[in-house]
Amino acid sequence: MRNIWTICRRELYAYFVSPIAWVLLAIFAVLSGYFTFLISSEFVRAGFESQLQGQSFPMNLNEQVIAPLFSNAAVISLFLIPLISMRLFAEEKRQGTIELLVTSPVHEAEIIIGKWLSAVLMFCALLAVLAIDYSFLFFYGKPDWKPVATGFLGMVLQAGCLLALGTFISTLTKNQIVAGAVGFALALLLYILNWTTSFGNSDTVQFLNYVSIVSHLDSFTRGVIDTKDILYYCSMIFLGLFLTSRSLESLRWRA
Amino acid sequence: MIQVEGLSKRYARHVAVNNISFSVEKGDIVGFLGPNGAGKTTTMRILTCFLPPTEGKATVAGFDVFEQPFDVKKHIGYLPEAPPLYPEMSVRDYLAFVANIKNVPNGEVNRRTDEVMERCAVADVRDKLISKLSKGYRQRVGLAQAIIHNPDVLILDEPTSGLDPKQIIETRELIKGLAGEHTIILSTHILPEVEAVCRNVIIINKGKVVATDSVERLRNRTGGGTLQVQVETAGIADAETVHKRLEQVPGVSKVLDRPGPATRFVFEVDSLPGQNARADVARAIVHSGWDLVELRSMTQSLEEVFLELVGSTPATEAVPATAVAEGVAQ
Numbered sequence: 001m002r003n004i005w006t007i008c009r010r011e012l013y014a015y016f017v018s019p020i021a022w023v024l025l026a027i028f029a030v031l032s033g034y035f036t037f038l039i040s041s042e043f044v045r046a047g048f049e050s051q052l053q054g055q056s057f058p059m060n061l062n063e064q065v066i067a068p069l070f071s072n073a074a075v076i077s078l079f080l081i082p083l084i085s086m087r088l089f090a091e092e093k094r095q096g097t098i099e100l101l102v103t104s105p106v107h108e109a110e111i112i113i114g115k116w117l118s119a120v121l122m123f124c125a126l127l128a129v130l131a132i133d134y135s136f137l138f139f140y141g142k143p144d145w146k147p148v149a150t151g152f153l154g155m156v157l158q159a160g161c162l163l164a165l166g167t168f169i170s171t172l173t174k175n176q177i178v179a180g181a182v183g184f185a186l187a188l189l190l191y192i193l194n195w196t197t198s199f200g201n202s203d204t205v206q207f208l209n210y211v212s213i214v215s216h217l218d219s220f221t222r223g224v225i226d227t228k229d230i231l232y233y234c235s236m237i238f239l240g241l242f243l244t245s246r247s248l249e250s251l252r253w254r255a
Numbered sequence: 256m257i258q259v260e261g262l263s264k265r266y267a268r269h270v271a272v273n274n275i276s277f278s279v280e281k282g283d284i285v286g287f288l289g290p291n292g293a294g295k296t297t298t299m300r301i302l303t304c305f306l307p308p309t310e311g312k313a314t315v316a317g318f319d320v321f322e323q324p325f326d327v328k329k330h331i332g333y334l335p336e337a338p339p340l341y342p343e344m345s346v347r348d349y350l351a352f353v354a355n356i357k358n359v360p361n362g363e364v365n366r367r368t369d370e371v372m373e374r375c376a377v378a379d380v381r382d383k384l385i386s387k388l389s390k391g392y393r394q395r396v397g398l399a400q401a402i403i404h405n406p407d408v409l410i411l412d413e414p415t416s417g418l419d420p421k422q423i424i425e426t427r428e429l430i431k432g433l434a435g436e437h438t439i440i441l442s443t444h445i446l447p448e449v450e451a452v453c454r455n456v457i458i459i460n461k462g463k464v465v466a467t468d469s470v471e472r473l474r475n476r477t478g479g480g481t482l483q484v485q486v487e488t489a490g491i492a493d494a495e496t497v498h499k500r501l502e503q504v505p506g507v508s509k510v511l512d513r514p515g516p517a518t519r520f521v522f523e524v525d526s527l528p529g530q531n532a533r534a535d536v537a538r539a540i541v542h543s544g545w546d547l548v549e550l551r552s553m554t555q556s557l558e559e560v561f562l563e564l565v566g567s568t569p570a571t572e573a574v575p576a577t578a579v580a581e582g583v584a585q
Contacts, residue, residue, distance in 0.1 A: 002355070003355075003356060006352065006355040006356055007356070010341070010344075013344070013348070014344075017343045017344075095340070095341070098339075100353070100400070101356070102304075102305055103328055103333045104356045104357055105325055105328040105329040105356075105357065105358055106356050252306060252307060
């Protein structure tokens with residue numbers, strides 16, 4: 001446990017003393033702020049319109065602002081997550097510091113979990129920016145807090161999956177750019193797999209829909225925690241970290 | 256402390272290490288010598304459990320590198336060829352991090368960090384970022400990193416490569432100072448380094464051990480007991496006379512004339528096996544009323560022994576031992 005925390009802390013330090021953390025935070029703040037502004041103004045305009053016409057549409061802050069914001073934030077993070085995970089092992093391999101880690105009395109699992117955990121915490125820092133955006137909605141309105149909480153949980157789990165897969169990809173190369181590009185391609189692929197639903201409802205399509213990463217986030221943003229989704233996320237995280245450990249092991253045999 | 260038996264490492268296309276065996280005693284300081292590409296780094300990586308061997312057995316501090324890597328890792332400090340440093344960290348933070356992953360008890364991390372910084376003379380840059388350090392400092396931080404958990408065995412891969420002469424001498428002194436409490440194995444392709452630092456030497460070439468011996472014995476392997484004598488007679492005697500006188504000295508087997516400056520006679524005097532005629536030669540010359548200008552023993556340098564062993568052409572002329580001790584030729 002101590003080793004996991006030691007490694008995690010060093011990785012977080014590396015994120016925050018380098019420009020990576022700050023650039024990611026800035027990008028996320030600008031984009032999520034823009035979406036928050038856009039979606040909430042639309043909500044306000046719709047509210048005025050319904051008053052002017054004398055009819056009252058059902059207005060719901062959770063469904064009309066918070067849920068779409070989560071989906072948008074998920075898309076933004078799709079771009080940012082590979083940038084978080086790409087350095088985890090590629091940098092160590094290029095610097096030669098991997099030799100230090102691997103020849104230290106630390107279990108491989110501790111290295112992997114420590115690094116992955118630091119990436120997840122880095123992503124949580126991005127979510128803190130989103131939480132600031134939401135705080136305005138709580139300040140001016142009365143949204144239900146429970147779907148917000150589950151939405152955040154879903155976001156963290158989804159990032160956990162993509163970061164675990166990104167960690168694995170990072171072990172395959174010394175080159176961070178390659179790790180980032182491949183990570184992004186994989187994230188995008190997992191994201192668009194459920195577009196096949198328009199082809200009908202065969203078993204293959206259902207399978208692809210299940211594997212696709214977004215289809216599991218929707219229920220979280222609506223305030224529903226489904227064991228099926230939790231299971232999906234946990235197994236994807238496990239798969240990513242397991243592949244990482246296999247890859248590290250094979251590195252020793254190949255090197 | 257280190258036992259290696261029949262160790263091999265094969266890759267798809269070439270054999271990096273081919274059936275090598277050696278052992279290192281506790282407290283010893285051993286030079287692992289060989290030309291570039293001889294398999295030094297591969298062997299060290301196997302000893303540090305970074306690479307698994309294809310064949311053979313290696314134990315470090317009593318633990319098998321393949322069966323009990325975790326126990327081996329607890330007992331070794333390793334400085335790879337390129338020191339494994341995180342450029343974005345300060346020296347102090349970096350060493351504290353290493354202390355933590357090397358299982359130094361929590362309460363002792365700060366004390367150990369301060370200690371090794373003093374010891375490796377990097378205390379004056381403790382708060383500097385590693386990326387700002389010069390090569391010499393980086394190497395020393397790398398060394399500090401290797402000894403921070405007080406390991407039984409230190410494995411140093413070319414610890415002085417890329418340093419300037421002053422830094423090389425400092426680093427060697429540092430390594431010598433570590434011997435005794437640690438068992439040290441250091442690789443190098445620089446001969447004077449082995450002579451300056453090590454007690455024993457393992458010479459490796461093309462993946463095979465070609466010699467294992469003490470530095471002293473290896474140096475005396477051939478050409479021991481040859482003396483170079485320079486005599487001035489100020490006209491009392493000619494070269495012939497001096498030559499004959501030297502041949503009569505007990506323990507001398509052969510005397511050869513060598514070209515020298517006009518007023519001097521230069522000879523090479525071989526002793527009989529197992530004897531050293533040095534004192535007798537000096538006495539004979541002085542008693543004859545001549546001036547003994549120079550008398551030095553011409554042991555073969557380790558460099559030549561090395562070249563001979565690895566199968567290249569040795570240097571033409573034997574170099575006096577004094578020149579070797581000064582540490583020349585990088």
